[in-house]
Amino acid sequence: MLDQTIDLDRTFQALADQSRRTMVERLTLGPASVSELAAPLAMSLAAVLQHVQVLESCGLVKTQKVGRTRTCRIERAAMSAAEQWITDRRRGWEARLDRLGDVLNEVAATEERP
Amino acid sequence: MTQRSVAHDTFVIERSYDAPVTQVFGAWADPTLKARWFVGSAEALGAGYDLDFRVGGREAFRGGSPGGTVHTYESRFHDIVPEQRIVYTYEMYADEARISVSVATVEFQSVGAVTRLVLTEQGVFLDGHDTAAQREEGTRTFLESLAASLSGDAS
Numbered sequence: 116m117l118d119q120t121i122d123l124d125r126t127f128q129a130l131a132d133q134s135r136r137t138m139v140e141r142l143t144l145g146p147a148s149v150s151e152l153a154a155p156l157a158m159s160l161a162a163v164l165q166h167v168q169v170l171e172s173c174g175l176v177k178t179q180k181v182g183r184t185r186t187c188r189i190e191r192a193a194m195s196a197a198e199q200w201i202t203d204r205r206r207g208w209e210a211r212l213d214r215l216g217d218v219l220n221e222v223a224a225t226e227e228r229p
Numbered sequence: 230m231t232q233r234s235v236a237h238d239t240f241v242i243e244r245s246y247d248a249p250v251t252q253v254f255g256a257w258a259d260p261t262l263k264a265r266w267f268v269g270s271a272e273a274l275g276a277g278y279d280l281d282f283r284v285g286g287r288e289a290f291r292g293g294s295p296g297g298t299v300h301t302y303e304s305r306f307h308d309i310v311p312e313q314r315i316v317y318t319y320e321m322y323a324d325e326a327r328i329s330v331s332v333a334t335v336e337f338q339s340v341g342a343v344t345r346l347v348l349t350e351q352g353v354f355l356d357g358h359d360t361a362a363q364r365e366e367g368t369r370t371f372l373e374s375l376a377a378s379l380s381g382d383a384s
Binding site: 204205208209211212214215216217218219220222223 | 242246266267
């Protein structure tokens with residue numbers, strides 16, 4: 116699993132829209148129907164559905180239709196765990212390599228002292 | 230139950246230091262110097278941190294807040310070309326759970342008085358279950374480095 120590459124371009128494109136961000140924020144709280152997502156937004160259900168399709172196409176959201184209700188959920192839990200790991204690992208290294216620079220400066224300062 | 234999963238990734242970080250390559254490489258080879266920047270304290274040497282810098286040699290670090298998750302790092306050096314490169318593999322554990330296995334390559338390049346360092350890490354992240362501990366570790370490292378930069382004292 117998780118062999119697909121993270122399509123950051125499409126993800127950021129999808130998140131560049133305020134309405135879609137509002138929808139994603141709502142979905143981080145738990146699954147919701149399209150009409151629930153539409154509730155705080157001043158737009159038609161059809162427009163909301165289009166936004167949902169954008170979020171779905173970049174893999175941020177997964178939807179499932181049961182009867183007449185389409186339920187949306189965030190579909191990135193496993194992926195964001197991996198992303199989180201990479202981010203943390205990288206950040207850890209950034210901090211360490213900063214400290215390496217500080218140590219090198221201190222060593223140089225000590226050697227310059229008479 | 231542990232949900233099994235794997236995720237692979239690679240990242241590259243480049244840095245330039247105003248120091249000759251002998252010094253930059255030396256900071257990776259000398260246990261006291263390396264403890265100062267790798268762990269953040271020279272006192273960690275022999276007290277949680279150990280470094281045996283030679284091909285086949287090992288490096289280890291155990292740490293964590295009292296009563297919290299114990300983070301263990303264990304590495305082995307596979308290739309050392311003085312002042313040119315270091316290749317090592319390492320495992321990370323959160324308590325007993327193996328959370329990742331990585332290959333790290335550090336390349337050193339002398340450019341006049343400046344040393345360019347390129348660190349490449351290729352890793353496999355296992356089971357993805359311990360992101361909370363990872364996040365805590367990442368945040369801690371970040372806050373420590375922030376505190377150090379604000380106080381102007383990173384030793």
